[in-house]
Amino acid sequence: MSILYFFLYLLLVTIVGLLYMGVARKVTAHVQNRYGPPIYQPILDVLKLFGKKDAASHGVMHTLGPVIAYTGIGATLLFLPLGNHTPLLHFNGDLFVVLYLLVVGPLGMALGAGESANSNATIGIARALSMMLGYEIIFFMATLPVFYANHTASIYKVILAQGTFPKWAAIMYPISFIAGLFAVQGLLGEKPFELVIAPHEIASGPMVEYGGKFLGFLQIWHAVGIIVETGLFVDIFFGPQNILWFFVGTFFVFLASVLVNAVMPRFRIEQAVRFYWGIPLLFAILGILQVYLWR
Amino acid sequence: MKLFKFSQSRSLWMMHFCTGCGAVELPPTMTSRFDMERFGIMPMATPRQSDLLLITGYLTIKTLKRVVRAYEQMPTPRYVIGFGSCTINGGMYWDSYNVIKKLELYIPVDLYINGCMPRPEAIIDAFLKLREMIAKGEANAWKKYIENYEWYKKNQSEVFDVEKWSVKK
Numbered sequence: 001m002s003i004l005y006f007f008l009y010l011l012l013v014t015i016v017g018l019l020y021m022g023v024a025r026k027v028t029a030h031v032q033n034r035y036g037p038p039i040y041q042p043i044l045d046v047l048k049l050f051g052k053k054d055a056a057s058h059g060v061m062h063t064l065g066p067v068i069a070y071t072g073i074g075a076t077l078l079f080l081p082l083g084n085h086t087p088l089l090h091f092n093g094d095l096f097v098v099l100y101l102l103v104v105g106p107l108g109m110a111l112g113a114g115e116s117a118n119s120n121a122t123i124g125i126a127r128a129l130s131m132m133l134g135y136e137i138i139f140f141m142a143t144l145p146v147f148y149a150n151h152t153a154s155i156y157k158v159i160l161a162q163g164t165f166p167k168w169a170a171i172m173y174p175i176s177f178i179a180g181l182f183a184v185q186g187l188l189g190e191k192p193f194e195l196v197i198a199p200h201e202i203a204s205g206p207m208v209e210y211g212g213k214f215l216g217f218l219q220i221w222h223a224v225g226i227i228v229e230t231g232l233f234v235d236i237f238f239g240p241q242n243i244l245w246f247f248v249g250t251f252f253v254f255l256a257s258v259l260v261n262a263v264m265p266r267f268r269i270e271q272a273v274r275f276y277w278g279i280p281l282l283f284a285i286l287g288i289l290q291v292y293l294w295r
Numbered sequence: 296m297k298l299f300k301f302s303q304s305r306s307l308w309m310m311h312f313c314t315g316c317g318a319v320e321l322p323p324t325m326t327s328r329f330d331m332e333r334f335g336i337m338p339m340a341t342p343r344q345s346d347l348l349l350i351t352g353y354l355t356i357k358t359l360k361r362v363v364r365a366y367e368q369m370p371t372p373r374y375v376i377g378f379g380s381c382t383i384n385g386g387m388y389w390d391s392y393n394v395i396k397k398l399e400l401y402i403p404v405d406l407y408i409n410g411c412m413p414r415p416e417a418i419i420d421a422f423l424k425l426r427e428m429i430a431k432g433e434a435n436a437w438k439k440y441i442e443n444y445e446w447y448k449k450n451q452s453e454v455f456d457v458e459k460w461s462v463k464k
Contacts, residue, residue: 025332029330029332029333032326032327033327034326034327034330034332034333035330035333036330036332036333037332037333037334037335038335041305041306041335044301044302044305044306044335045302045306045308045335047298047299047302047306048299048302048303048305048306048346050299051299051300051302051303052370052371052372053370053371053372054370054371055370056343056368056370199339199340200340203340203341204339204340204341204344207344208340208341208343209341209343210343210344211341211342211343211344211368211369211370212343212370215343215344
């Protein structure tokens with residue numbers, strides 16, 4: 001029964017994630033004074049990709065790469081509560097499991113794209129893994145005060161421990177919240193941290209040799225990734241919400257990211273990592289000091 | 296099946312092979328003046344990801360090699376639009392020694408846009424026409440390439456070394 005529940009959950013999150021991608025394209029188009037595609041466009045794109053008659057593969061790992069990436073992000077969903085709904089699995093310390101599972105996606109793509117031996121893919125992978133040194137550290141340090149203050153390392157418990165509106169972690173620990181927002185921009189891979197994909201520079205990086213069904217898998221991986229990454233942020237900083245408000249929260253976090261994306265150019269890799277080790281790191285450390293000194 | 300066909304017609308990822316002068320007409324087609332993304336048409340970075348190959352203008356023998364290789368890398372169903380007079384009969388390069396005159400002899404073409412150069416309106420019109428053809432199941436030029444593979448390879452081998460430039464299946 002819970003397996004069926006999980007697949008329904010995965011389907012819901014995939015479709016909502018694809019719609020978010022559609023909204024992103026529409027919003028970007030409006031910023032650029034265009035009409036833009038309909039918001040269901042990414043769903044049509046994915047259907048088209050899965051309807052392709054053939055797709056070139058460069059070996060076993062190249063085929064398995066997108067599947068590993070999608071499985072990794074799907075496994076993260078087991079631990080991600082949609083607002084105040086109980087997740088399928090929760091125990092003390094599941095935050096660390098989630099942080100490990102978030103790496104499985106890029107790693108799967110790295111293994112797959114590595115086998116294609118395309119130099120653009122290799123550069124993209126190197127950038128993706130170096131970028132993690134930037135945003136993963138900031139994300140962990142920004143969420144640390146919330147877990148420290150509530151004496152737990154379980155995502156579900158930290159949501160319940162927060163309480164309603166004026167007791168949100170976003171209001172109690174505003175400095176960490178700002179550091180977290182910086183990290184989410186990198187987690188989502190939006191500009192100015194778009195350097196993993198960079199279509200005009202390294203021809204879409206790790207995806208360069210993927211076509212047809214593989215690209216379809218990478219699209220839905222990205223769609224679920226959007227919900228997981230913004231959802232984790234909303235869960236940790238905005239306390240217990242019902243499922244509707246949870247999606248409203250993730251939507252606005254994503255919208256803020258997309259609006260920044262629409263007007264920003266792209267960093268080089270060393271600039272991006274150096275940026276994260278500057279102001280966001282300062283905010284993250286101040287956030288930790290705040291919870292350490294004032295409690 | 297119907298759903299796949301509908302999505303194929305509504306979502307076209309394009310690779311524009313901009314070696315000719317037609318490339319100039321594409322930036323206004325993509326950006327806010329004519330905005331082709333509202334029809335679900337997006338430029339893509341590599342042939343593996345794209346459905347639609349746009350040959351903008353003349354092709355020299357040297358670029359034809361790359362076009363054939365890119366075309367063979369694209370996953371089927373794939374579509375080709377010949378853009379400008381040069382792809383139809385050579386255009387103003389009709390007596391050039393190193394420009395191919397008829398694109399059709401080397402790769403199958405679904406649709407031509409004539410003119411030198413076609414305006415962005417004409418390009419959008421061609422995209423809408425192609426969309427209609429896909430929805431009706433008429434855009435089958437890619438099947439022709441598979442059925443008459445030897446014929447195309449014979450034509451290609453008259454201008455360049457096919458063995459070196461084909462994608463190995």
